[in-house]
Amino acid sequence: MQRKSMFTYISSTRWLRCLAFMCCLLCVQHIDAQDYVVTEKAKQKAEIAKAEKANRPKKLVYAVEKKNFFQKFREDSTAVINGLQLNVDLVGAVQSMLSENKYYEASAQLSIKDWFYPTVELGFGTTDFHEITSNTYYKCSAPYGRIGFDVNVMKDRHDDYRVVVGARAAYTSFKYDVSVPDAVDPYWGGNANYEVKDASCNYLWAELLAGVDARIAGPVHLGWTMRYKTRLSSSYKGIDKAWYVPGYGKDGDSGFGATFNVGINLWDFKTRKK
Numbered sequence: 001m002q003r004k005s006m007f008t009y010i011s012s013t014r015w016l017r018c019l020a021f022m023c024c025l026l027c028v029q030h031i032d033a034q035d036y037v038v039t040e041k042a043k044q045k046a047e048i049a050k051a052e053k054a055n056r057p058k059k060l061v062y063a064v065e066k067k068n069f070f071q072k073f074r075e076d077s078t079a080v081i082n083g084l085q086l087n088v089d090l091v092g093a094v095q096s097m098l099s100e101n102k103y104y105e106a107s108a109q110l111s112i113k114d115w116f117y118p119t120v121e122l123g124f125g126t127t128d129f130h131e132i133t134s135n136t137y138y139k140c141s142a143p144y145g146r147i148g149f150d151v152n153v154m155k156d157r158h159d160d161y162r163v164v165v166g167a168r169a170a171y172t173s174f175k176y177d178v179s180v181p182d183a184v185d186p187y188w189g190g191n192a193n194y195e196v197k198d199a200s201c202n203y204l205w206a207e208l209l210a211g212v213d214a215r216i217a218g219p220v221h222l223g224w225t226m227r228y229k230t231r232l233s234s235s236y237k238g239i240d241k242a243w244y245v246p247g248y249g250k251d252g253d254s255g256f257g258a259t260f261n262v263g264i265n266l267w268d269f270k271t272r273k274k
Contacts, residue, residue, distance in 0.1 A: 024238040045259025078158065083111025085221060087263035092123070100129045101244060107261070109150070115158040123170070135180060136243075142174030144247030146207065159213040164225075168207040174247050175200050201242050204232045207257075219268035227257040 022232050089105040096102035105123035112118070126141035148168035154161070181196040211225030231253055235240065243250050 030190065045272070051128060055071040058217075078113050079145060080112060082113065083109075083265055083267040085109045085111070085263045085267075086266045087221075087223070087261035088224075089123075089259045089261055091258055091260050101125070101127045101249070103246065105247075105259070108149045108262075111267070113161070115152050117146050117164070117166070119146075119148050119150055119166070119168070121146040121170075123247055125172075125244075129246045131257055137179045138176065138183075138243045140174050140176030140242070140244060140246065142172055142246045144170060144172035146170040146247070148207070150211075152208075160174075163211075164213065165210050166225075168209065168227075170229075170247055171202075171204050172248070173200070173202045174242075176242055178243070199242075200236045200237045202233075203236070203242075203245050203246070203248060205248055206230055206232055211259075213261075213263075215265075221264045221265060222261070223263065225258065227259070228254070229257055230254045 084107070087107045089107075089108070092103040092105050096104065103123055103125035105121060107119060107121040109117045109119045122143065122145050124143050125140070127138065129138045130136070131138070146168040147170075148166055150164040150166035152162045152164055154163050175198045177195075177197050178199065179193070181193055207227045207229050209225045209227040211223060213221055215224030216222050229248060231248075231251075234251075245251050249257065
C-alpha cells in the first residue's frame, strides 16, 4: 500500500509539472502574439501617416511651416526692434595712413529680435595716385553708399556674440582726372601730353559677406567682416575705364575686401535709463 501511494504521488507531481509548463508556454505565446499585434498596428499607423504627408499639397505644408516660424517669432519675448548700433571702420583709417587710396566709412544697424539686421553704410573714398611705370596720374574723390542686411546664424541669438552672413547693394557716382605727361602717340608717333578732366562714372556692385560681432564692455562692440565684391554695372563718360572706384577699390569684375568695426549700441543706454 505504501509503494502504491508513493507511486501515485510521484505520478501526480509529474502531471502537475507538465500542466504548469504547458500553462507557462501558453502565456508566453499569448504575450508574443499581443506584441506582434501592437507592432503591426504601429506600423500600419506609421504607413498611413506617411501616405497622408506625401499626398498633402505642398502649399499647405509650406503654410504650416510658415505659420510655425511666425509663431516662434511672436512667442519670442524680445522687442521687435531692440537695438541700434553705430559702427566706424578702422581698416579704412589705417589704409588712409599707409596708401594713396584712402577711405573713411561708418554704418548703422537695426536689430530685429537679435536675428535680422538691416544695415546702411556710408563712406567717402579718395585717391591721388602716380603710377611710376606708365607715368600716369589718377585723381578722384566721391562718397559712396551701401544698403543691405545681416542675419545672425547663432543658435542662441540673444548671446553677446553673433556670427552673421549678409549681402549689400552698393553705388557711387564720381568724377576723376587722368593725365599722362609725354605719352607716346600710337598713331603718329612722338610724345604728347594726354589729359582727361572730370570724366564721370556711375558704378553699381554687390557684396556677400560673413563676419562676427561681440560685445566687449557695456555698449562697446568689436566686429569684422570678409567681403566678396562683384560689379553689376558701370557707365563711363569721357574714358573707357576708371583706375580706382570709391568704396569698391580697383576697377574689375570682382574683388575682396574687409572691415574691422568699433561700434556703440545706443539701445544699451536706453535700457540703463529704464
